[in-house]
Amino acid sequence: MPLAQLVVSGVLIGALYSLIAVGLNLVFGVLRVVNFAHGELVMLSMFAAYFLHQWWNIDPFLSVLITAPAGFLLGALVYVVVLRPIMGKGFFVQVFATLGLSLLLLNGMLYLVSGTYRTVTTSYTDNTVRIFGTVVSTTRLAAFGVAVVVALALWAYLHHTTWGRAIRATAQDPAAASTLGISVDRIYLLTVAVSAAIAAVAGSLLVPIIPIYPGVGEQLVLVGFVVVVLGGLGSFGGALAGGLLIGVIETVSGYFIGEAVKQACYFIALIIVLLLRPAGLFGTRGAEEFRVA
């Protein structure tokens, strides 16, 4: 398997990591909350897509149309029930509340559906196309395409709509935003909902690619953290670039060093980034360390 092949498949899977990381970053940038339950939102969407496929034979790509709005509503619910009461309560409380939610969702699912791995096989699972002289699975290519479209749509939403601008304004300065008539609470609600909807899209797209099990969210959120730190907390472009990079690191190290240690590779990459440039590649400096002379 030549390097080009690895890089291409890394980029394709990386786009899905980017989507997960963009959602994490959006919530962090606006609410200043690290959502440890973000991976579980992806996991729930994967199960939703899986069951839609099992029961009604709905294609995972089509299920996006169902899981994304459902994710949006779930995100809104998560904000109202879990996050709203703890806004401004300090970092500890926020970490533990989202960790608690993550435990609840993960283990609730484990109880309901057990921990077995499930996979979805579609009629086109084994199809491949050739691009740049490499062989690529059609499913992965399509997932990549959808991920890119969703990321672009989100970017356009944040930059060219009133609500999107209000989200960015709130991220920059909540106090100033609220003096201009923006309801910060409503923006927070919208942000978490949008972030969960994107997580749901990523979940649906991952269904034909990786096995589905309750613990999958933990794996994905860890990758998401790595991407986010690499790209810079709060940076949109950083999350996109970081995701592709981690995807490539994963496939290349998995091939050359071994599947078992590929995870260790990107954690080590994360630690190195934290040491050299804790703000990440694109993050704004100053938020990440204690400036103590």
Add this chain to the structure above:
Amino acid sequence: MRRAIPYLAAALVAIALPLALTNEPYWLDMLALLGFWAALAGSWNLLAGYTGQVSLGHAAFSGIGAYSTALAATKLTSNALVGLLLGVVLAAAIAAIVGLLTLRLRGPYFSIATIAFAQVASITALNWKDVTGGAEGIFLPFEPGPANLMFESPATYAIIFLLCAVLIAAATAWMAPSRTGLFLRAIRDDPVAAASLGVRVTALKLAVFAVSAAIAAAMGALNAARIGYVDPTGTMTLQLSIQVALIAAIGGMGSPAGPLIGAIGIIPLQFLLRAELGGRFGALYLAVYGLLLVIVLRYAPGGVVDLATRAYRRIRPGPTPPAMPPPPAPATTAPEEVRS
């Protein structure tokens, strides 16, 4: 001296309780686990509750202790105590190195860095098969004797763990009002101000991190001897690290008795759920934990101890300062944009 009274009483209870239940191995196991988790959460609380560095990789240190003991008992000598000491030294050294690299990071960055470190440790334990036995783990030969940390009676373990938990709570209570404790809280609440007043921020944080890791390793070692088996999933998962932190968070971070109270509230619950629900308990008790955590933090962000303290103050407002300072406000940082 008056401060010591509740802890002396707790220590007596810790010794008397297991002896009163001698013939019920099931409850003795529960007490041993309760002590284990309270002690582990207590060690975590030293770092997170008093310096404000929320580690989510603490299981790595108890795992290091567990593996050192298992290796000492099977490969080096048959002496588990050597393994415990080795694990304590190793964990403190690793914490010092990890701390040097990561303690300058703020809130979420530090937490994520500790997760990454613990994941690397756990992947190492799983894949370095020659030493750790990989996923199969290591069985410790059962040879009773204090030098092997192996005892015939489950009551002995219950007493040891409960005493450890009480001891750590007492040590924390003794430290909190001292000069060092004051420095630590200053670091937690405002590191920049503390540094400008001459507090050696980095050195103190490093010392606390090393001590916290050493205690965790000792607990891991004792528990490995108690169970007689060590494997990666039982000693080094993210779930375990999270459980350590959430016990302290539910009980009350930054209060000496918080972790103990958290464990008293949570570990029996775990046992009850296990008894009630049989096979699928593993998932459900954690789901209940999660729910509890969300509820407790919604209504009592400072945990149970803080809630009790405030209720007590309402009944008897005294001139004394509150036992537990409010959790620090998030560090205000320069606003960042969500840039494209």
